[in-house]
Amino acid sequence: METLRERKKQRTRDALLRAALELFTTRGYEATTVDDIAAAVDVSQRTFFRYFASKEEAAFAVQEMTEAHFVEAVRARPPHEAPMQALRQAVIEGWDGLSEAVSAVVPVELYLRMYRLIESTPVLLAAHLRRSMEVEERIARILAEREGVDVRTDPRPRLVVAVFAGVIRVTERQWSTGEDMGVAAIRELTARYLDQVGPALAEDWRTR
Amino acid sequence: METLRERKKQRTRDALLRAALELFTTRGYEATTVDDIAAAVDVSQRTFFRYFASKEEAAFAVQEMTEAHFVEAVRARPPHEAPMQALRQAVIEGWDGLSEAVSAVVPVELYLRMYRLIESTPVLLAAHLRRSMEVEERIARILAEREGVDVRTDPRPRLVVAVFAGVIRVTERQWSTGEDMGVAAIRELTARYLDQVGPALAEDWRTR
DNA sequence: TGTCAATTGTCAGTGGCTGTCACTAGCCTC
DNA sequence: GAGGCTAGTGACAGCCACTGACAATTGACA
Numbered sequence: 140m141e142t143l144r145e146r147k148k149q150r151t152r153d154a155l156l157r158a159a160l161e162l163f164t165t166r167g168y169e170a171t172t173v174d175d176i177a178a179a180v181d182v183s184q185r186t187f188f189r190y191f192a193s194k195e196e197a198a199f200a201v202q203e204m205t206e207a208h209f210v211e212a213v214r215a216r217p218p219h220e221a222p223m224q225a226l227r228q229a230v231i232e233g234w235d236g237l238s239e240a241v242s243a244v245v246p247v248e249l250y251l252r253m254y255r256l257i258e259s260t261p262v263l264l265a266a267h268l269r270r271s272m273e274v275e276e277r278i279a280r281i282l283a284e285r286e287g288v289d290v291r292t293d294p295r296p297r298l299v300v301a302v303f304a305g306v307i308r309v310t311e312r313q314w315s316t317g318e319d320m321g322v323a324a325i326r327e328l329t330a331r332y333l334d335q336v337g338p339a340l341a342e343d344w345r346t347r
Numbered sequence: 348m349e350t351l352r353e354r355k356k357q358r359t360r361d362a363l364l365r366a367a368l369e370l371f372t373t374r375g376y377e378a379t380t381v382d383d384i385a386a387a388v389d390v391s392q393r394t395f396f397r398y399f400a401s402k403e404e405a406a407f408a409v410q411e412m413t414e415a416h417f418v419e420a421v422r423a424r425p426p427h428e429a430p431m432q433a434l435r436q437a438v439i440e441g442w443d444g445l446s447e448a449v450s451a452v453v454p455v456e457l458y459l460r461m462y463r464l465i466e467s468t469p470v471l472l473a474a475h476l477r478r479s480m481e482v483e484e485r486i487a488r489i490l491a492e493r494e495g496v497d498v499r500t501d502p503r504p505r506l507v508v509a510v511f512a513g514v515i516r517v518t519e520r521q522w523s524t525g526e527d528m529g530v531a532a533i534r535e536l537t538a539r540y541l542d543q544v545g546p547a548l549a550e551d552w553r554t555r
Numbered sequence: 556t557g558t559c560a561a562t563t564g565t566c567a568g569t570g571g572c573t574g575t576c577a578c579t580a581g582c583c584t585c
Numbered sequence: 586g587a588g589g590c591t592a593g594t595g596a597c598a599g600c601c602a603c604t605g606a607c608a609a610t611t612g613a614c615a
Contacts, residue, residue, distance in 0.1 A: 182594080183594070185597095295546065298514060301513030302548065304513060305510050335503060345494055355612085381603085390563080391563070396603065396604080569602105572599105579595100581592085585587090585588090585589100
């Protein structure tokens with residue numbers, strides 16, 4: 140935040156992001172035009188595109204943070220943990236620090252509304268899944284390095300991550316469509332679903 | 348293929364689809380405009396949009412078939428198989444009938460090129476993942492019915508499917524970036540990766 | 556063959572996004 | 586502290602995906 144120029148820039152970006160998320164979540168993503176957002180901040184449409192490469196990028200600006208947060212959480216796990224355990228702990232413990240990190244940029248409540256919107260808007264959901272896939276790849280590489288295996292020849296890093304990500308996606312979806320959108324709820328749900336993976340895979344469900 | 352009108356329509360659609368895939372795979376998805384496709388078939392741009400709701404829909408017209416094929420394969424599995432086993436067999440055995448079904452519409456080789464393009468084009472990959480998610484949901488419901496459980500209260504159907512889909516996605520990705528794009532290769536890779544899930548999840552990789 | 560309905564082309568318009576150019580406001584040097 | 590430099594911006598023109606409306610054409614069927 141050195142110079143006046145930089146502060147001004149930061150303020151414009153913040154205002155654009157805030158206005159975008161606010162409009163998206165109240166009016167809907169598609170129903171909000173870039174002109175609307177620019178008008179709300181009183182800048183030209185061209186200026187919006189100087190801060191965000193696309194309308195979509197604005198929609199995911201906060202997600203970007205949470206993704207980075209999670210990647211770091213995995214990297215910080217003690218090396219004695221088995222891969223699956225490391226992922227589990229990173230997610231479950233990661234939920235806490237997240238709210239703080241988010242609230243530095245936008246109100247947490249706005250973030251939650253935005254998350255719901257992403258899940259329920261086809262284009263955004265598609266983009267979200269692709270982004271998740273990129274995160275998965277990064278995490279697979281971290282795991283591979285941790286365990287001293289080569290991602291190019293050993294499929295296990297990508298496999299654990301893909302399996303884990305699958306469970307998380309089911310969890311997130313369930314959470315975002317449910318009533319209780321609190322942090323405690325998602326943590327509890329994550330743990331429960333992860334514990335269900337074994338039973339779901341191994342057993343014959345009918346012979347219980 | 349009753350009336351002349353219907354035959355003509357079918358021919359136009361085929362020509363549009365063929366031209367679209369051909370242009371996409373040679374020139375790239377984004378670099379191909381809808382006008383290009385329409386011009387190649389010598390119809391108006393408006394006509395293209397009467398056959399395909401969007402440029403994207405044309406890109407996925409063949410995938411649509413293969414998805415339906417797979418869903419049916421799962422539905423047709425004998426009821427005594429455990430869920431994971433049913434999914435495994437459906438995919439592994441499903442690869443065969445697929446080539447025939449595809450070749451009825453476009454050359455298999457064009458389909459393969461298109462598949463590669465989807466994997467390597469961000470927008471298409473995103474769309475592909477979202478579509479896969481919809482397929483997952485349908486299959487989860489099929490499994491739930493088979494096993495007599497309720498998707499709304501029992502997370503296991505969605506969990507198995509998500510885990511399975513994760514493995515398939517890793518497999519497809521590996522396959523599409525590799526040399527051997529044959530049916531035998533993908534079948535072998537699928538089996539191998541599915542067998543690796545257990546080891547990847549349970550063991551501590553370093554203590555082998 | 557004439558009527559009806561399905562199919563198509565034309566045209567105009569919206570919205571996301573990009574390139575260009577001129578202008579203004581903050582910054583920095585002399 | 587006056588001037589030049591440059592980052593940031595607005596205004597404008599243009600591309601492309603997509604849509605609605607209306608008119609023209611073409612196959613179906615009596």
